[in-house]
């Protein structure tokens with residue numbers, strides 16, 4: 001059943017650099033304009049080179065004076081990246097909807113503990129009644145071009161934001177490159193036929209977290225001077241009740257060896273794990 | 286400490302006697318790393334030391350070690366080197382031992398340009414004997430024998446060695462072990478008298494008496510800038526660390542001077558040394 005053509009509303013498209021966030025905003029704005037609506041659009045980008053947020057905000061109606069979307073009035077969020085989508089929840093209207101790709105792209109800043117592959121991705125297991133997790137990446141692959149994930153989400157949005165399907169297709173035709181149009185139209189259809197594909201997928205493109213360094217302590221040599229406690233950039237060492245150094249979170253060790261080099265009592269040994277040990281840890285052959 | 290460096294220790298002697306957080310341990314740690322990189326075993330290396338906390342460390346290293354009398358490490362080492370020129374001789378001494386009691390021997394070893402390496406641990410005090418004033422103690426610093434603050438100027442050990450004719454002079458800090466490692470490598474590569482002054486810390490006496498804290502607090506003072514020192518002093522007027530902190534930071538580190546004039550052994554034409562005229 002086709003929803004009613006909206007007379008006013010707003011949409012936020014959120015993602016990271018390179019995902020086509022700005023393009024998707026242009027398509028929606030164009031669609032609204034083609035229905036004689038007044039449109040205001042704002043974009044936040046420029047941090048995209050560093051894996052930072054990119055967003056586009058579109059407001060439309062008979063007459064729009066201001067681009068700002070007030071708290072509690074945001075109608076639709078198209079999230080091209082899971083965490084970027086969830087950032088907008090505070091603005092969402094009670095009946096608003098979030099279509100969030102379950103794809104997760106790790107921003108550099110999320111690599112808090114600086115162990116390669118060790119990540120701290122927020123909201124990994126998040127559920128919210130107004131958030132729909134869409135496996136846009138798989139659907140885009142099915143459409144024949146992984147870059148059409150954003151259009152999958154536009155397809156999903158089109159089932160709620162009731163402009164005529166033909167108008168959506170025309171708008172797409174005006175904005176996507178000609179040779180990719182076919183795949184984009186397929187992606188749009190797949191998005192329309194979308195089903196909520198929660199739960200979110202496991203982390204995208206990040207190796208599993210593994211301790212690559214083992215911290216060994218020559219207990220009888222440690223004199224509890226606390227130099228290691230103060231110099232470790234990862235704050236791994238602590239003194240126990242007997243004033244002996246103990247590694248509290250050895251898996252966070254980056255192998256910088258500062259503790260080893262500054263221990264006056266040679267008590268610390270930072271051992272790089274051999275490949276074979278890693279295989280063993282991973283339960284491999 | 287890496288396995289290869291650890292293999293150079295006399296394990297049965299460990300743990301060593303140095304106080305918790307003593308900077309000497311860090312310098313020794315660095316020395317062992319350098320030695321482990323250069324040698325599989327220390328059979329052809331002789332470590333000669335005088336008396337003091339720093340001199341004590343040679344007892345823990347599985348090399349040919351000689352623990353001598355106060356201030357005379359360089360004289361024993363010179364004799365040893367001339368009798369056994371094939372040995373790599375390294376002298377480990379402190380500021381009290383090498384500059385106070387044995388200052389005379391230092392300038393003459395430098396003047397002769399004898400091919401050995403002298404590593405002088407400068408902790409600005411006599412640690413082992415109870416924290417007395419040393420020739421390296423900075424003005425206003427408190428020691429057991431300067432309870433009202435030191436009134437004498439201090440020696441700049443590296444400048445002294447350069448003036449006396451050492452053909453290699455470098456300086457390092459316990460706080461910057463990587464930089465120290467590099468200076469030690471270069472010193473050991475050098476042919477002729479190489480002198481390395483290492484700024485280290487006596488937590489037990491110098492740190493305590495001058496309210497510089499122990500362990501890492503004291504260690505971090507080696508990286509203090511003048512601004513930080515003046516800020517600390519204005520915030521904590523009861524502190525009276527004298528010029529100590531400033532001296533630590535404003536002293537340059539690295540290789541300070543190097544020249545290739547013939548070593549003493551070369552002018553004597555000793556075995557293993559091609560004769561060169563001075």
Ligand code: SF4
Pocket residue numbers: 221222223224225226227228229244245262263264265266267268306
């Ligand atoms: S630096 Fe060494 S001696 Fe000091 S507390 Fe740490 S492990 Fe112990």
Ligand code: SF4
Pocket residue numbers: 215231232233234235236237252253254255256257258259260270
């Ligand atoms: S090597 Fe030592 S100082 Fe560096 S991260 Fe690991 S525990 Fe911390």
Ligand code: SF4
Pocket residue numbers: 302303304306307308309338339408412413486487488489490491
């Ligand atoms: S007395 Fe001072 S120099 Fe000697 S071991 Fe203790 S802290 Fe180190």
